[in-house]
Amino acid sequence: MQKLRALLLISPLLAFILITFIAPIADMLFRSVENKIVEETLPHTVALIDSGGDIETVVPGEKVFSALYVDMFVAAEKKEHTRLGTRLNYEESGISSLFRKSGRRVDRLDVEVYREQFENIDPSWGEIATWQSLADNSDASDMLPRAMWAYNAWRDYLIADGDNPDEEELEDFIYVALYDDLIALEDASEAGDLIQRSANAVPDFETVNFKEAFIGFDKDWGAEDVWKTIRTYSPPYTEGYFLNAIDLQKEFEGYSVRPENERIYGVLFMRTLFMSLVITGCAILLGYPIAWLMSNRPMREANLLMIMVLLPFWTSLLVRTSAWKVMLQQQGVINDTLVWLNIVDEAGRLVLINNQFGTIVAMTHILLPFMVLPLYSVMRTIPETYTRAAKSLGATNWTAFWRVYFPLSVPGIGAGSILVFILSIGYYITPEIVGGTTGTFISNRIAYHISSSLNWGLAAALGTILLAVVLLLYWVYDRIVGIDNVKLGG
């Protein structure tokens, strides 16, 4: 009962965290491996590939192309083929336009011959009623899976477009699916008369060569690279995004290291960690004396210092960062002053921005409060008598500080460092604006994949790795320093 009430009390927070924090993280983890789009868009093609049918060579045979035609026709009607093209284009350049082009061409490919031949066997093949009764009959549906799928897909996309399928004429591609089913049907003896008769007739049908047709749309359909990509990425879950995120790639033949001129994430991860450490270090060096001063001064002075420390909090991120630009650029305030003081000459103006230095300066400034506040709140609780005791025991000012005061302030450093490090590891606006090429972080690439390339799977994989690195570092920190030694206040 007690527990239940406690649970009830925290349930709003729990729900809030679940919805705004846990769920997005779970979603991100899921997206980093999810790859259902291939299977969902090209179900029959993928099923054939998975069952190993007709794929003795890398570029498959007619059966797969025939299935591809049916899949592609429906996908094009639903406008899903370009989405898949975009997805596969992440792995192999050119697939995007290949799919866009093929979607248009598939619609125009003349396959009327199938319909004619079926109607010759029995005109009722041309009637919706025949198809509907087959669709309602589960035995027939089992026997003609692709045809029934095509028929239902046809109805669905018509309804989605606001048309009534009962008043429309059946599309030709449905008959291609029917042909594929009947050809594959081994035993038609159980089936009804219509299907038996048709099954007997199809081996003599005049057919369209879909492989040829597709290669006619675009010669890339005959290219091994395209099929390798499709076949590599046909499973519903893939480790491909993660491999990309660590500069490897998943290929038809197995894993391989990306060519050197495409490797970037390893560099960025290392750079992000390194620079975050440097920023954390700078924040400690700058923040410790301030926090010390604040905790040892009268309240009024401490408050003034506090306001100055918090000032960056109260200005917008962009304004702050742009201000640094004005300060640091080559025609900026600092360089102008140096030139005026004759410390550097006009030609030797220092490059202080659009590089790592600029990022470190601007980010240390922005994150400093996150170091100072925990430090201050811990230092405030260290009584002066500790230092006095140390001095009375013979310690010099420095020894009293280093052996007694400093160790007691370490929990504040720990808390501040964790805050600053984790915040800086995920920062991207500031590095984007002042980082140039050498001062950008992994988060800039994540942002790029989220908002520009729309490769959310890769972004999710990068984000997951970042999360894992943070957790790992947290664990290491716990092992070395002990998380009990982190205090945000007395």
Added chain:
Amino acid sequence: MKVFTKLSIAIAFTAVTATAVTAADMADEMTIVSWGGAYSNSQMKAYHEPYMEKTGIKIINDESSNEAVAKLRAMDEAGNVTWDLVDVVASDAIRLCDEGLAAEIDHDEVLAAAPDGTPASEDFGELIVSDCFIPQIVYSTAFGYRTDMVGDKAPTDVCAIFDTKTWPGKRSLEKRPINNMEWALLCDGVAKEDVYDVLATEEGQEQALAKLGTIKDDVIWWSAGADTPQLLADGEVVMGSTYNGRLFSVIEEQNQPVAMLWDAQVFDLDGWIVPAGLSDERKARVMDYLKFATDTQRLADQAKYISYGPARKSSAPLVGKHAELGIDMAPHMPTDPNNAKNTFLYNYEFWADYRDDIDAKFQAWLAQ
């Protein structure tokens, strides 16, 4: 899992855009997404204000165009599209159309014909680069240079960016491969008509990066359109690329010692898309606005406020004077024959295919 995810996204999104949702559901309001700044302002003056006056419908401006594709995708996943009309560049329109996030438009049915009766599809012509796209303006990514920093030799050729001997100093280029790769090849001796064939090959990509490598230390890479104008105004760079409208504003409105370098500038389009999945009522309202805002006169009107060329052929003769400066706008249009002697048209299909690949190489090259 999936249902839960969708639910959570939906709830999160609703929370964030609660105001927008209520706004969109109200019968007399419409949320239009654009780029903000001077550009949104020109649309406000040329389209929104007259339309609001005429119909009493309230238009809410959302300045999210630079992340419109990602946001539309998120809204679509959450099943709650709160935008009524979105201003995007053509390449984004193509992607949105590919992703099924933008509705296909029958241009002749939705849009007004030219005053002489030419159907809209002909008046816009080949600028309709996607079935979902309604072109609005033609802009170009061109170079501007500091007149006081180039000595007595004003650059006339785009390859000036690679000539650091004649024109020393920093240059600003956009932090992406698009346009830069083309200029690099062009200045490395590749014929204009072969540029994309070369760029489609590994060797061509390496060649372009190698050419860019000759000035890598002299480049400040920008990611926001406002960067280059600022860098030029501060004298941080001697020349830099940006949108021609931004340069116009530096030169004419702020009177900075900056001039245009009209050579090998890249034509691109900006226009409207209607998000897929709007209710019939909202869709009808948007179509009414579109018919109004993209007619010949309104498109020409926008050029009074910003130096981008109207996308309709029939609008070109109607382009007049700048609303405040009173200068003739026609010579400042990227479409003006004097300016358009040597131009590129953004190759949408090529970049749709090669963007991911070349971008990875470009970023890896930058990070080295």
Added chain:
Amino acid sequence: MVDTAEGHAFVEFDRVQKSYDGETLVVKDLNLSMPKGEFLTMLGPSGSGKTTCLMMLAGFETATHGDIRLDGQGINNIPPHKRGIGMVFQNYALFPHMTVNENLAFPLEIRKMGKAEREEKVKRALEMVQMGAFGARRIAQLSGGQQQRIALARALVFDPSLVLMDEPLGALDKQLREHMQFEIKRIADDLDITVVYVTHDQTEALTMSDRVAVFDDGRIQQLAPPDQLYEEPENSFVAQFIGENNTLEGVVEEIRNDQALVRLDGGGLIDTTPVNVSKVGERTKVSIRPERVEFGRDRLGEDAHTLNAEVLEFIYMGDIFRTRLRVAGNDDFIVKTRNAVNQVRFEPGQQIEIGWLAQDCRALDA
């Protein structure tokens, strides 16, 4: 003013003044001299300047005027860590990030003492405070009393010749406090160290000290051994502050043979010993200890003056009886009587006659 009667002065305050803000003096003209081996307590209400004096001695505050000397040497300009004074702080100030052993070894390490010698000293110091088994403990694992002992051991481990204690027992409960008082006294005597002890608890001061300096208003009001302090307070503040005391106000009517006759404001004449009064007509506060009040005339002289009193309250307290009387207009006149056989027990409302020996009644400043 330097008191050389008790031998060579080890700690000396010579006209020391202290002001924090440059206007008001917290310590006014302090003169104090103590010989080696003495246990001296600074006693006084809060704000009386006693802690400031201690801090000046330790070096954490600097004197505004005057000299402080240790073993004949001026220490005004010597920083605290070079003074070699052991100190026990009010809240012990044991370093929480170190074990007991590390805390004790700290002053020795700083003195660059060898490891073996260090360990030996730490061990001995712990044994001295009967904490030999606790060396490896963390500070947070110790009780208040244990921490007190460790703090004491740490202040002594480096053999300082002078140890300062700033209300070291203030945080302990009564029983433990009393126990520790004896313990500290024993250790101080054993080691023959000089101790300056600050407290606001007079019982503590009286029990432990060789001499007590009573502070008030930035001055030492009286510096004397405990019995003298109790029995012969030199002014009314000391009389009030030390032990229980009855005060009656009046005017000196006559001085003769080391006795003063005082007419009380509330009526009646009493015999007193003049301490701070010297002439007839002077106002005075008369101080009588509750246990020195007599009820019968048998112990008083024939001509002794007595006062009439009304019993207001009678409290049985076990070992003693405590009677509250109205005497000469004072409703808070307390009398303590031993619970002896045949001792009278008063009833409220009873009218009685009280008196005292002139030597027990001191006429002090008004």
